[in-house]
Amino acid sequence: MTNSIHDVDVLLVEDNPDDAGLVIRELKKINLGNSLYHLSDGAEALDFIFGRGEFSERKVEDKPKVILLDLKMPKVDGLEVLRTIRDDDRTKLIPVVVMTSSREEQDIIRSYSLGVNAYVVKPVGFDNFSKAVAELGMFWILVNQSPR
Amino acid sequence: MLLKDTPIRHKLMRAILLTSSAVLLITCSFYFAYEFFTFRNTSIRQLSILGEIIATNSTAAMAFDSREDANEILSALKAEPHIVAAILYDKEGNPFSNYPLSAKTTTVLSKSDFEERYSFEESYLVGFQPVIQGNKRLGTLYLKSDMGAMYERIRLYGIMAVIVTIISFLVAYFLSKNLQKSISKPILALAEISQAIAKRNDYSVRATKLGEDEIGLLTDAFNQMLEQIHTQNQEIQLFNKNLELKIKERTYELEIANKELEAFSYSVSHDLRAPLRSIDGYSRILIEDYGDKIDDEGKRTLQIIVKNALKMGYLIDDLLAFSRLGKQNVTKILLDMNAIAQRVTEEMVAQNYKTSEVTIEPLLSTKGDSSMLRQVMTNLISNALKYSTKKEKPVITIGSYHENDYDIFYVKDNGAGFDMKYYDKLFGVFQRLHSPSEFEGTGVGLALVHRIITKHGGKVWAEGKVNEGATFYFSLPVF
């Protein structure tokens, strides 16, 4: 799925294509498919967010509405991406939803209370997602959406 | 203070003083008695000497009938204050002269008293001494002496004895005080050193040997013992050091192993699950998107695939939980078991088991690890619920009681129960007493419960009857 790199509502950072496939499918079901961009590793994600490298066309200010962030990724992993985003004033307010594959990771995340606002358990389905969105207070994302 | 508790120097001094006092006392007593008994003889002898002298001196007076002279001679007796009376009788026995002059007597001497005789009469010593000149008897001298001399002498001896005793006692006291030192000093030194060593736990100190006597032997033995203890202590210390090193090594190795395990579990958790997610997810997609194109058999096949993927997920979860438990520390805090049971039950019932009737009796508050005990309750309660589904009216009871320093909790159900024959297998890993077709399960739940409770220092046990239900107990120590 190739979408525009601009006006991205949801940035999905997930290295496992199968997992990504599942997530995209679910998000599509709730009409977020078009405003979604999928990246496969943390480095790319940072480039995307900060408009560097491949994505030097992008501007930092063009922030995604929410980032779905997988934790375990090659090169730069999820928590590092998170840290980097939070360290930068321009990006620190971007809502981040961390995706965990099991409850153990929740423990890790809990102890890293740097700005993790919400987490969902993979596979990310509607229930999961809407719960996270509720925690983030981003109800408006769902305004146009309706469960199938 | 009891004799056995008095200090050695007092014991020694006491022994010496008592001995010398006893010896002195015995000596004095013997001497006393001897003197007393010989004094009688001495008195007699003295009186008879006096009598003889007077008699001899008064021969002329008797011969020449000189009463004046006789009086004069007798009056010399006043030199001996114990002579109370003396009478000179002529040869017929008529009183011729007397002493004291005032005590004139007229009694004639009986012939029986003409002979020389000295004897004790009542409390006086009396004597009859013939007055003889050449071989002519001129008369008889009578002497009477009181025993004042003896009593005086006894008194004198008494006083002397007392003075001697006192002086001897003082001398003995000072002597014994100094002499006992030769025994008590080395003993005290030894005792002091033992105390010092015991207090400071310093076994490198040695006692000084002060002589070759038995105390010296004791000192040697003592020092030998100290040497042994010291050496042993050093060996022990060395051993401990080595042990500590070993422990450090092992701990380090363990930590590494644990870290590896952690990494491993995390790997397992994350990486093993990923494919499962795909299997599950994409199978569902198949069903969703191509459901109309697949026949029932195909759909069923896919269901089976999905089910197994899920199952594998559970297996992984359980296994991970079980292995993770190994490195977890039990953090004991006071828990509200009621709240825990309540919450767990609500979760369970909400999830799957709506028709069950669960009664939670008031539970004791006990000390334990919050998350672990939560896990225990979860496992037991979910088991109870799961194995009761076949019953029409599943009844679950959760309760607790106190017994012998332990808080005991139980979860009772009236479900499928189990055969006590297979009790041993109940808490084994992956051991199941029912087939998956009867009840699903991984066989890890109870093993987990067993492990957690054992870590708390408690015990797990169960009672069951096939088709009549089972009760699972666990105990937690109260201290």
Added chain:
Amino acid sequence: MITRRYIFTLFLLIGIVFLSPAQLSGPSQEYQVKAVFLFNFAQFVEWSPSTFPETETPMVIGVLGEDPFGTYLDETVHGEKINNHALIVQRYKKVEDVKKCHILFINYKKKDQIKQALSALKVKDILTVSDASNFAQLGGVIGFFTEEGKIRIRVNLEVAKNSELSISSKLLRVAEIVKSENN
């Protein structure tokens, strides 16, 4: 009959009463005592051994002049021994008769007689005794005198010494010691 005997007895009694005791009976009480004294002197005086040449040599108590003792002196010394020497009594009428004698009782009363007798004797070893007054002062060894009814003795130590007589202090104690009178 009865009357005669009665009268005879009466006269006898009267005669006994009025007759001088000296004439009638033996020695008087006084001389009995003096006899005993003489005997006693023998026990308190020591003579030089030359007066007893042999062990059997008797001790002689002599009486010069009239014998006032009667038999009493004999009775007193009878059977007695002084230091194993038998005692015998000798009587002398005159001074010249006096031979070996240990104790000599001189029964002279007059001073001249005494003096003459004493000077005539001039023999040593004789214990001269008398009851004449001042006998001891006159040169005799022992003199009797009576005091308050009791017979006392005076001793002239000097004469005793000159006579080579050793008088026991016991005797001296009961005696009055006197010195010779200067004539």
